[in-house]
Amino acid sequence: MPMGIQEIATVTGLSKSTVSRALRGMPTVADATIDQVRRVADELGYVPSSAAAGLATGRQRAVGVVVPVIDRWFYVRALGGIDAELRRAGYDLVLYNLGGPGGDRGRAFRRSMLRHRVDGLVLLSLVLDETERAELELTRHPMIVIGGPAPGLRNVGVDDLAVTETAIGHLAGLGHREVAYLGGQDEDGMNVAVPYLRRDGFADAMRVRGLDVREDRLLDGRFSFAGGVAAGADLFARDPTDRPTAVFCASDEMALGVLLAASRAGLSVPGDVSVMGIDGHEYGAVVGLTTVAQDPEAQGRAAARAVLAEVDGGSAGPLPAAPAELVVRTSTAAPRR
């Protein structure tokens, strides 16, 4: 019923092989033949079967993208970049979202991703345990991770230590000595690497400058807007004489929340307190948030290009760190006192 290459062969009086070659525009086929075949295919409403092609060639022309959760700014942007590059290459994108209901991560891995449905995998900020790594290795697909560095896997992403150093450099340069850090774990605890790296980077950058890293100024904002609001509210409700002059947030989404908390607490930014984040979120640009901006979309494209190259038998050399750039806006200034 759903007809294939065969019918168009009979109609044109050609052989299946020629039709197949013509459809793919192979150079060994006469131009006239190509035209004819394509025309007939159109008339007949021919729809190719990727399964059959995949079986025959061993290539699915699709790559999988694994995300811990789907609704985070960074992931969405990166996904856009990956998609763009894949589309350009004529590849489809299969999305594996681990954060679903129950987040039954293990099963998701085995049940679907291991089915050879894709030729390669891009993992977004995912830290795999030994078993998971081993299982994915079975497929022998090229894999690359965006975000946190993952042991044994190629990685695309910013240098988190450098990013935090840049941020604290900016704040310290402005004269801040009392700065709080807002970080914390992603709620599902799936991406431990980046949060830790940033917290450590913050602490290092502070200590290098002889500045205090106070336990009670290491806040948890779960990397979300609401978390930032809550943490900010908590911080600003404390003894005003002991208030930090700046709050450094490990993500713009949290920083946006802190901005709101500050305005609710009647504090002016940057008058009473400076606030900055990391990411380059669009909302930050309009509210004047100082940040260390990165380009997740570019990272997505780079990662996609890398897997695609590897799928095509290319080399698998290490990737350069993604650029990040200090963007000074109006949420940071020299402390008052």
Place this chain on the structure above:
Amino acid sequence: MPMGIQEIATVTGLSKSTVSRALRGMPTVADATIDQVRRVADELGYVPSSAAAGLATGRQRAVGVVVPVIDRWFYVRALGGIDAELRRAGYDLVLYNLGGPGGDRGRAFRRSMLRHRVDGLVLLSLVLDETERAELELTRHPMIVIGGPAPGLRNVGVDDLAVTETAIGHLAGLGHREVAYLGGQDEDGMNVAVPYLRRDGFADAMRVRGLDVREDRLLDGRFSFAGGVAAGADLFARDPTDRPTAVFCASDEMALGVLLAASRAGLSVPGDVSVMGIDGHEYGAVVGLTTVAQDPEAQGRAAARAVLAEVDGGSAGPLPAAPAELVVRTSTAAPRR
């Protein structure tokens, strides 16, 4: 090299068919056999080929999701819902993003979606033209759209006319007579239905109450945060004595922008002006935005269930409208004068 069902057949001394059945846990297979086969499969590091299975059965166990652009709140949430339901059913999700570079929409359709890689399609707020419809029909896959009603296709989504009526009912009930509308086209102009419906709904709801719909109070915010900020800035820069007492936004993202524009213009909300939106965006909850909330995730799940049912030969009856609910927070109040 990449071994298959055959090797595990030889190792166990069983036939390919039995192995195939055992792997899928079919009831006609002895439990002991199932165990043995699974164990051997594990030991051998067997990875099934979805292409082969797909070719043999004609089912890919995957559904495609087409989005106009990926980075919109509504789409991301809906995608999450679709994914959850698909995963539950053991289906993979293939993402088709039309908004990529150049947004070469036509080619995207033909080149990929038509390859029988999926068993069904969920279209997010997409309005198809005749050619596109015809082309997609070729695949004979079940299709459903979320968001704007699309001629000839089943649809999941809120009743936009009812939603706007609810919103204006709330505002008018508070005593507002001068209300501005912030809508506009999505920048790519891909989803015309919803914006139009909401604008019409607004106008109807106003007229029904004998309220004026002024041309100069029909604003364009391109359905984005930045667009909302810009439109708000423009509106609040006009003659204060002629300022509307409320701004009704067709999406929360735009309303959030208007909130910011108001605070920048030194206006208090809801003191000087009331603001409300549509959607139920998380940020709105924390900033106190009144809205008519919908649940895109639930809509995604419903749509996924519907295609899946149809894929399984189920019926294709019409779907009920998705619920939407007025959520009154602190951004709306009775007008001052």
Place this chain on the structure above:
DNA sequence: CTGAAAGCGCTAACAT
């Protein structure tokens, strides 16, 4: 430049 034939790895009757 085109054709014939042999699979790709799995599933599905149809036996047994």
Place this chain on the structure above:
DNA sequence: ATGTTAGCGCTTTCAG
């Protein structure tokens, strides 16, 4: 409960 036999729709040597 398990084995046999054909394919699924396309690609790919190998021959013309």
